[in-house]
Amino acid sequence: REPRAASAGEVAQVRTDVTAEIAVDRPREQVSGYATDWRNDREWIGALTDVRHVAGPEGGVGSQVLRMASFLGRRIEYVNEVIEHEPGRRLVMRSVKAPFPMTVAYEFEDADRGGTLMRIRALGDASGFYRLAGPLLTRAVKRSIAADLARLKAALEA
Numbered sequence: 001r002e003p004r005a006a007s008a009g010e011v012a013q014v015r016t017d018v019t020a021e022i023a024v025d026r027p028r029e030q031v032s033g034y035a036t037d038w039r040n041d042r043e044w045i046g047a048l049t050d051v052r053h054v055a056g057p058e059g060g061v062g063s064q065v066l067r068m069a070s071f072l073g074r075r076i077e078y079v080n081e082v083i084e085h086e087p088g089r090r091l092v093m094r095s096v097k098a099p100f101p102m103t104v105a106y107e108f109e110d111a112d113r114g115g116t117l118m119r120i121r122a123l124g125d126a127s128g129f130y131r132l133a134g135p136l137l138t139r140a141v142k143r144s145i146a147a148d149l150a151r152l153k154a155a156l157e158a
Contacts, residue, residue: 016102017138022152035118045148047070120124
């Protein structure tokens with residue numbers, strides 16, 4: 001979905017589109033299995049304080065996971081719903097409850113010597129406080145995702 005232009009009287013939204021990737025020295029099935037299992041989220045996604053499955057089939061399309069986090073000094077609560085899942089290859093989630101709409105895609109590719117290239121793309125439209133923090137938002141999201149991927153790599157390669 002492409003953002004629409006703000007009409008008179010509306011506040012324009014800030015578009016965030018961030019991609020980060022990392023090579024993990026583990027097979028794709030292991031990396032994707034770990035990264036797409038919500039029960040592992042608190043181990044590798046740094047901002048999270050709580051994660052709970054709240055609806056739908058666990059891990060499949062329609063699954064919804066509640067996440068509580070701290071971001072840019074604020075406590076946020078959001079629910080992501082899996083909208084696409086190709087096991088071992090791709091997982092796409094969209095926020096169904098959040099301070100700003102976001103779509104997050106995890107992609108997994110075979111890399112050299114049996115490793116995996118994992119890529120995360122976060123795409124969203126910020127509003128309210130997060131719109132005001134627009135220039136900081138993209139940098140903060142990029143830093144956060146890069147740090148998350150580094151934690152995932154460390155956990156799986158340990």
